[in-house]
Amino acid sequence: MKKAAYPYILWIGIFIVIPLFLIMYFAFTVGNSQDFNMFEISLSNFKRFFTPIYLKVLGRSVNLALISTLICLGLGYPMAYIISKEKSKRRNIMILMFVIPMWMNFLLRTYAWLTLLGRNGFINFIITKIGLKPLDLIFNDKAVLLGMVYNFLPFMVLPIYSVLVKIDKNLIEAAEDLGANRYEIFTKVIFPLSIPGVITGITMVFIPAMSTFIISSLLGGNKYNLIGNLIEQQFRWTGDWHFGSSMSIILMVFILITMALTSKFDKEKEGGGGGLW
Amino acid sequence: MRRIRIIVLLVLAALMATVLSACGESKPSINVFNWGDYIDEDVVKDFEKEYGIKVNYSMYATNEDLYVKLKQGGESFDVIFPSDYMIERMIRENMLAKLDKDNIPNMENIDQNFFGLAYDPHDQYSVPYMWGTVGIVYNKTMVDDPVDSWDILWDEKYKDQIIMLNSQRDTIAVALLKLGYSMNTRDIGELEEAKAELIKQRHLVWAYQGDEVKDTMVGGEAALAVVWSGDAVAMIRDNPDLDYVIPKEGTNLWFDDMVIPANSKNKEDAEKFINFMCRPEIAARNADYIGYSTPIPEAIELLPDDMKESRVAYPSDQEIDNTEIFRDPMDIVVEYDRIWTEVLSGE
Amino acid sequence: MVEKMGKRIYTFLIFLFLYAPIIVLIVFSFNDSKSRGVWAGFTLKWYVALFKDAGILRALYYTLLIAALSAIISTVIGTLAAIGISNMPGLSKKIVLNLNYLPVLNPDIVTAVSLMALFRFLRLEFGFITMLLSHITFSIPYVILSVLPKLKQMNKHLAEAAMDLGATPFYALRKVVIPEIRPGIITGGLIAFTLSVDDFVISFFNTGKGVSNLSIEIFSMTRRGINPVINALSTLMFISLMVLLLIINKRTEKNEIERGETR
Numbered sequence: 001m002k003k004a005a006y007p008y009i010l011w012i013g014i015f016i017v018i019p020l021f022l023i024m025y026f027a028f029t030v031g032n033s034q035d036f037n038m039f040e041i042s043l044s045n046f047k048r049f050f051t052p053i054y055l056k057v058l059g060r061s062v063n064l065a066l067i068s069t070l071i072c073l074g075l076g077y078p079m080a081y082i083i084s085k086e087k088s089k090r091r092n093i094m095i096l097m098f099v100i101p102m103w104m105n106f107l108l109r110t111y112a113w114l115t116l117l118g119r120n121g122f123i124n125f126i127i128t129k130i131g132l133k134p135l136d137l138i139f140n141d142k143a144v145l146l147g148m149v150y151n152f153l154p155f156m157v158l159p160i161y162s163v164l165v166k167i168d169k170n171l172i173e174a175a176e177d178l179g180a181n182r183y184e185i186f187t188k189v190i191f192p193l194s195i196p197g198v199i200t201g202i203t204m205v206f207i208p209a210m211s212t213f214i215i216s217s218l219l220g221g222n223k224y225n226l227i228g229n230l231i232e233q234q235f236r237w238t239g240d241w242h243f244g245s246s247m248s249i250i251l252m253v254f255i256l257i258t259m260a261l262t263s264k265f266d267k268e269k270e271g272g273g274g275g276l277w
Numbered sequence: 278m279r280r281i282r283i284i285v286l287l288v289l290a291a292l293m294a295t296v297l298s299a300c301g302e303s304k305p306s307i308n309v310f311n312w313g314d315y316i317d318e319d320v321v322k323d324f325e326k327e328y329g330i331k332v333n334y335s336m337y338a339t340n341e342d343l344y345v346k347l348k349q350g351g352e353s354f355d356v357i358f359p360s361d362y363m364i365e366r367m368i369r370e371n372m373l374a375k376l377d378k379d380n381i382p383n384m385e386n387i388d389q390n391f392f393g394l395a396y397d398p399h400d401q402y403s404v405p406y407m408w409g410t411v412g413i414v415y416n417k418t419m420v421d422d423p424v425d426s427w428d429i430l431w432d433e434k435y436k437d438q439i440i441m442l443n444s445q446r447d448t449i450a451v452a453l454l455k456l457g458y459s460m461n462t463r464d465i466g467e468l469e470e471a472k473a474e475l476i477k478q479r480h481l482v483w484a485y486q487g488d489e490v491k492d493t494m495v496g497g498e499a500a501l502a503v504v505w506s507g508d509a510v511a512m513i514r515d516n517p518d519l520d521y522v523i524p525k526e527g528t529n530l531w532f533d534d535m536v537i538p539a540n541s542k543n544k545e546d547a548e549k550f551i552n553f554m555c556r557p558e559i560a561a562r563n564a565d566y567i568g569y570s571t572p573i574p575e576a577i578e579l580l581p582d583d584m585k586e587s588r589v590a591y592p593s594d595q596e597i598d599n600t601e602i603f604r605d606p607m608d609i610v611v612e613y614d615r616i617w618t619e620v621l622s623g624e
Numbered sequence: 625m626v627e628k629m630g631k632r633i634y635t636f637l638i639f640l641f642l643y644a645p646i647i648v649l650i651v652f653s654f655n656d657s658k659s660r661g662v663w664a665g666f667t668l669k670w671y672v673a674l675f676k677d678a679g680i681l682r683a684l685y686y687t688l689l690i691a692a693l694s695a696i697i698s699t700v701i702g703t704l705a706a707i708g709i710s711n712m713p714g715l716s717k718k719i720v721l722n723l724n725y726l727p728v729l730n731p732d733i734v735t736a737v738s739l740m741a742l743f744r745f746l747r748l749e750f751g752f753i754t755m756l757l758s759h760i761t762f763s764i765p766y767v768i769l770s771v772l773p774k775l776k777q778m779n780k781h782l783a784e785a786a787m788d789l790g791a792t793p794f795y796a797l798r799k800v801v802i803p804e805i806r807p808g809i810i811t812g813g814l815i816a817f818t819l820s821v822d823d824f825v826i827s828f829f830n831t832g833k834g835v836s837n838l839s840i841e842i843f844s845m846t847r848r849g850i851n852p853v854i855n856a857l858s859t860l861m862f863i864s865l866m867v868l869l870l871i872i873n874k875r876t877e878k879n880e881i882e883r884g885e886t887r
Contacts, residue, residue: 004797005708005720008701008764012723015761018745019738020726034348057622079638082631089876093869100865101642102818104649104858105842111850112645114489115652115660119498122648139484150641158815162807163773196773204728204769204815211731221484222443225621228731235733236341237445238614248734255729256722284696291693291752308834313844314851318677333834334679336844342828349740351750352832488849496661508849515659567848 026245033241045246054230054247058254061226064141064216065209068148069156072205073198075149076156080197083157084164095161098154110147110218117143117219139221147215152208156201163197164190199262207255227251306331307355307546310346312533313338315358315407317566324553330546347372353540355547361532362446364403365396365605373402374537380548383555386573390594394532395602403534404551405572407564409506410592410600411447411529414513414521419500427455427524430501431474436481438500440493443485445617446603447529448475451503454526461604465612472616476623485621494519505531507569510590514583521589523596530600532572646862653855670856677853680841684857686752687837691820694759699813701760702767707801709768710775727762728769735762736826743830750832758830759820766819767812774808775801 027046029039048054083094101109116122117137124134137143167190175185213228222229227247234244309321313336321332337343340363347354347367359367367373378384384404397403415424419438422429430439430451441448450460452471462468483499490502495516504512509521535551537544553559560576570590571577577585584590606613653671657664674680709720727735739758748754782804786796802809824839831840842854 003708004704005706005712008705008708008768009720011701011761011764012720015739015742015757016723016726019735019742020723022741022745023734023738034345053619053622075638078634082635089873092876093873096869096872097639098642099814099818100862100869101646103821103865104646104862105839105854106822107824107839107842107846108649108850108854108858109645111489111492111660112648114492115648116644118493118496120496120661121498150645153638153642154818155815158811159770159773159808162770162811163777165807166774166777166804193777196776200769200773203725204766207725207729211729213731217443217487218489221482221486222621223479223482223484230618231731232733233614233618235737236339238610239341239344240611240614241737245734248730251731252726252729256725259722259725287689287692287696290689291756312847313841314848318679335834335836336841337828338844338846345829349744349829351740351744488846491849492659492661494661495659498661511658511849515657515662515664 023245023248026241027249028246030242033239039242045243046250048243049247049250057225057230058227058251060224061210061228064144064148064224064226065206068145068152068209069202069206071145071149072153072156073202076153076201077160077198079153080157080160080164084161091165095158098157102154106151107214109150110214113143113147113150113219114138117146138219139223141220141224143219144216144224147219148209148212151212151215152205155204155208159200159204160194160197163194167193202262203259206258210251210255304331305329305543305546306333307543307550308333308335308353309550310335310337310343310354310357312336312358315533315567317562320554320559320562323559324550328546328549328553330549332550347538350540353542354538355541355543356535356550357538358406358533358535360603361394361396361534362603362605364534364536366607367536368397368402369605372539374539374541374544375401376404376537376551377544377548380545381552381555383552386555386557386560386575388572388574390597391532391572395604396532397534403536404555406533406535406554407507407567407569408530408532408572409570409590410523410596411450411503411505411531412509412521412523413501414494414504414509414519415501416494416497416499416516416518417520418518419497424501424520424522425525427451427526430503431455431478431481433481435500437483439478439482440490440499440502441478441482441485442490442503443487445613446606447503448485448620449613449616450529450603452478454524454528457526460529460601461606463606463609468609468612468616472620475616475620479620479623506589506592507567510584510587511568513589523592523599525599527599527601530597530602532602649855650859650862653852653859655852658849658852670852671860674853674856674860679836680838680853680857683836683838683841684861686755686835687821687839690752690756690759690837691817693756694763694820695813695817698760698763698816699767699809702764702812702816703771703802703805703809705764706768706771706775707797710772724765724768726765728765732823732825736829739826740829750830752831752833752835755827755831755835755837758826759823762823762826763816763819766815767809770812770815771805771808774805778804 028041028043030042030044031039083091086094114121118124119134119138123137128134171189172185175189180188211228211231213226213232216222216224216226216229231244231247234240234247307330309332311334321334324330325332337346340360343357343359344363344366346352347357381404387405391405391408392400413424413430422432429435430441441451449468449471452474453460453462453467455474456467456470458467458471486493488508490504491508491512493499494502495512497516497518506521513519513521535554537547541547554563555573557573557575557579560571560573561579564571564576565580565584577591652660654666654668655663656667656669709717712720739761743750743754778801782800783796786800787793791799822839824843827837828840842850845851
C-alpha cells in the first residue's frame with residue numbers, strides 16, 4: 001500500500017526539493033539576482049530580517065492569520081455541520097454552491113468588496129438610508145480580516161464537511177441509547193471524530209493566511225502590510241531575490257515549527273479519531 | 278465509463294493545445310508583449326490583415342515582471358513596451374536591439390520635443406507610444422483651498438481624505454518634489470528627509486492605492502489623490518466634480534515606448550509593427566481607446582474635441598518644462614525599498 | 625422550530641456573505657462606464673466586446689483546460705500518495721509530509737520563481753506543459769491534505785480484511801478504500817480546480833508561447849483598470865455554472881427516483 005506514494009515522492013524530489021534548494025541557494029548568497037554566476041555566500045539577508053520593523057510585520061501577520069483562522073473555524077464548523085445533516089442530494093448542491101464563488105477571479109471579488117465597503121459603498125448606502133451614521137469599513141484591520149475570512153472560509157468548511165459526512169451513525173445512536181443529551185453527543189462523539197478534518201481546515205487556512213498579500217494591499221490600503229507583502233515586494237519590485245528568499249525560508253521554518261506543535265496535539269487525539277477497533 | 282471518456286477527451290484537448298501552440302511557425306509572426314488593455318485590438322487586427330503577419334499577443338502587469346521574463350530568456354519577444362527608467366536599464370544591460378530607422382519612417386510623426394530624452398539620448402532603441410504626467414486629482418466639492426502645490430497633501434484639514442499611490446518611486450518622488458529636491462536624487466540625506474515627510478504624512482493618508490484609486494475618487498469617497506494624467510482624463514469624464522492639476526513644484530513626466538529586445542528573431546517585422554503604430558490614424562485610434570496621451574501631433578488633431586483640448590491630457594509647454602523623467606535607480610533601489618518598508622510598516 | 629429557523633438564517637447569511645461580491649461583479653458588467661465608482665447607465669456593450677475578443681476567449685479555454693487537467697492529475701497522484709503516506713512509518717512520513725506542505729506555505733511568488741528557475745535549469749521550453757506542471761505541483765499538497773483526514777477516519781483494518789478475504793491490493797483499493805474516502809477525494813479535486821482557475825503569479829512566470837489564462841489577463845490590467853469585459857465574462861461563467869448545477873440537480877433527482885431512494 002505504501003508503494004502508492006512512490007510516484008509522488010519522485011515528484012516531490014523534482015518539483016519541490018530542487019526548487020527548495022534553489023531558494024536556499026538564493027537565501028544564503030548576495031549578488032545581482034539575475035546573474036547566477038556572481039553570487040557570494042552571506043548571512044546578511046537573514047541578519048537584515050531580524051530588525052524591529054520586519055519582526056513587527058511578521059508579528060502582525062501571525063496575529064491576523066490566527067484571528068482569521070479562529071473566525072473561519074467558528075463560522076465554518078457550524079456551516080459544515082448544517083450542510084452535512086442535509087439529505088444527500090441537497091448537501092452536494094450546497095457544497096457546490098459554496099465552492100462556485102471561488103471560481104470567480106479573486107482579484108475581481110476583492111475589488112467588489114471595495115465597492116461594498118467604501119464610504120459611499122453599498123453597505124453605507126443602506127445604513128444611511130435607515131438613518132444611521134456611515135461606518136468606517138475599509139482600509140483598516142477589520143477590512144483585512146473580513147477579506148481573509150471571505151477568502152479562506154471554504155477551505156475550512158470543505159475538509160470538516162467531508163469528515164462529518166461519514167461519521168458512523170451507529171456511534172451517535174449508541175450514545176443516544178446510553179442516555180447522552182445533544183450537547184454531550186456533540187462534545188464527546190461528533191467533535192472528537194471530526195478533529196482530523198478540523199486540523200486540515202486549520203492548516204489550509206492559517207498557512208496561506210500567513211503569506212497572503214492581495215487582501216492587505218487592497219482592503220487594508222497598504223497600511224497593514226504583512227510578510228506576504230514584503231516578500232512580494234522583494235521579488236516583484238525591488239528584484240532582490242536573495243532577501244526575498246531568506247524571508248521565505250524564515251517564514252517556512254516558523255510555520256513548520258508551528259505545525260510540529262499542532263501535530264503533537266493531533267497525536268493525543270489520534271486514539272479517538274477513527275473507528276472503534 | 279463516462280468519466281474515463283471525459284478524461285480521454287481532456288487529454289486529447291491538451292495534446293491539441295500543445296501541438297497548436299507549437300505549430301503555426303510557417304506564417305510570419307511576431308510576439309508582442311504589452312501591458313494589459315493597452316492597445317486597440319482592432320488596430321492589431323488591421324495590422325495583421327495589411328501585412329499578413331500574425332501577432333502573438335501576451336501581457337504583463339509591471340515593468341519589473343517584463344524585465345524578469347526577458348532576463349529568463351525562456352521566450353523571445355519582438356516588440357515590448359517598457360517605461361522610461363526600464364528602457365534605460367535595459368539599454369545599459371544590452372537587452373535591446375538598435376532600431377533600423379529606415380524601416381520606421383513614421384518616426385518623423387513624433388513630436389520633436391520627445392526626442393533626445395535622457396533614457397535614450399540618441400533615439401537608437403525606442404519609439405514613444407504613450408506618455409503623461411503625474412498630478413493631484415481633487416474633488417472640487419470637497420476642497421475649498423487652491424490646489425497648486427504638493428503641500429496640500431500634508432494639510433491636517435484633509436485627514437483621511439488623502440490617497441497616495443501604492444508605488445515606491447511615485448510616492449517618494451512626491452515627497453522629494455515637495456522638499457524641492459530632484460526625484461532622481463541619489464543623495465541618502467535627501468531620501469531620508471523624504472522618508473521623514475512621508476512618515477509625518479502617514480496619519481493623514483486614508484489609503485495607498487493602485488488603480489483602484491480611480492473608483493475611489495469617482496465615487497466621491499476622498500478629496501485628494503495622486504494619479505497619472507491618463508487616468509485623470511477618464512475620472513473627470515466619469516465624475517465632473519473632479520479636476521486635475523500639476524503642482525508648481527513640478528512633477529514626473531512618464532513615457533511608455535516601443536522597443537525591440539536584442540534576442541528578437543523577427544526584427545524587420547517588428548519594425549513594421551512599430552512603424553504602423555506611428556501612423557497618425559492608428560495612433561489616434563489607440564489614444565482614443567486607451568485614453569492616455571499620444572506623442573504624435575497629427576494624431577491629436579484626429580481626436581474628439583474633449584480629448585484634444587484637454588489640458589490634462591495635453592498640458593502646456595510651460596507645464597512640461599517643469600517636469601522630470603524617472604532615471605534607472607540602480608543600486609538605490611535598496612534604499613527605496615527600505616524607506617518604503619519603513620513608511621508603510623511603521624506606526 | 626426555532627432551531628430550524630436559526631439554521632436557515634445562518635445558512636442564508638453565510639451564503640449572502642459569499643455571494644455579495646459576485647452580485648456586485650454581475651451588476652457592474654452592465655455599467656456604461658469602466659469605473660466601479662459610478663453607475664452610468666445600463667449597457668450590453670461589454671458583452672458585445674467580449675465576443676469580439678479572441679484573446680480573452682483563448683485565455684478562458686486555457687484556464688479551463690489546465691484547471692481540469694491539473695485537478696484530475698493531481699487528484700490521482702495525490703490520492704495515491706495520501707494512501708501511501710498514511711501507511712508509512714513515523715519518521716519518513718513526517719519528512720514527506722513536511723516537504724509536501726512547502727507549496728502550501730510558500731507565498732505564490734516564491735513557488736513561481738523557484739519553479740521558473742527549475743525549468744530553466746532543466747532547459748525546458750516555457751509553455752503549456754510548464755504551466756500545467758506548475759499547477760499540478762501546487763495542487764497535489766491540497767489533495768493530500770483533503771484525503772488524509774478521511775484515511776485517518778477510515779478503519780485501518782478494512783483493507784486488510786478485504787485482502788484476507790482474497791482481494792488483490794488493487795481490488796481492495798478500488799472497492800474498499802476509495803469509496804470510503806470519496807468525499808475527501810472530491811474535496812481535494814474541487815480545491816485543486818479552484819486554485820488553478822485563480823492562479824496568476826505562478827502561471828505568469830511559468831508560461832510561454834502565448835499560452836495565457838484568465839488570471840494573467842486580469843492581473844495584467846491592474847495598471848490600467850479592469851476592463852468590464854472581464855465582468856461580462858465572469859457573469860456568463862457564473863450563470864453557466866448555476867445552470868449546470870440545476871441540471872445536475874434535476875438528473876440526480878431523476879436517478880434517485882429511479883433507484884427508489886429517499887435518503
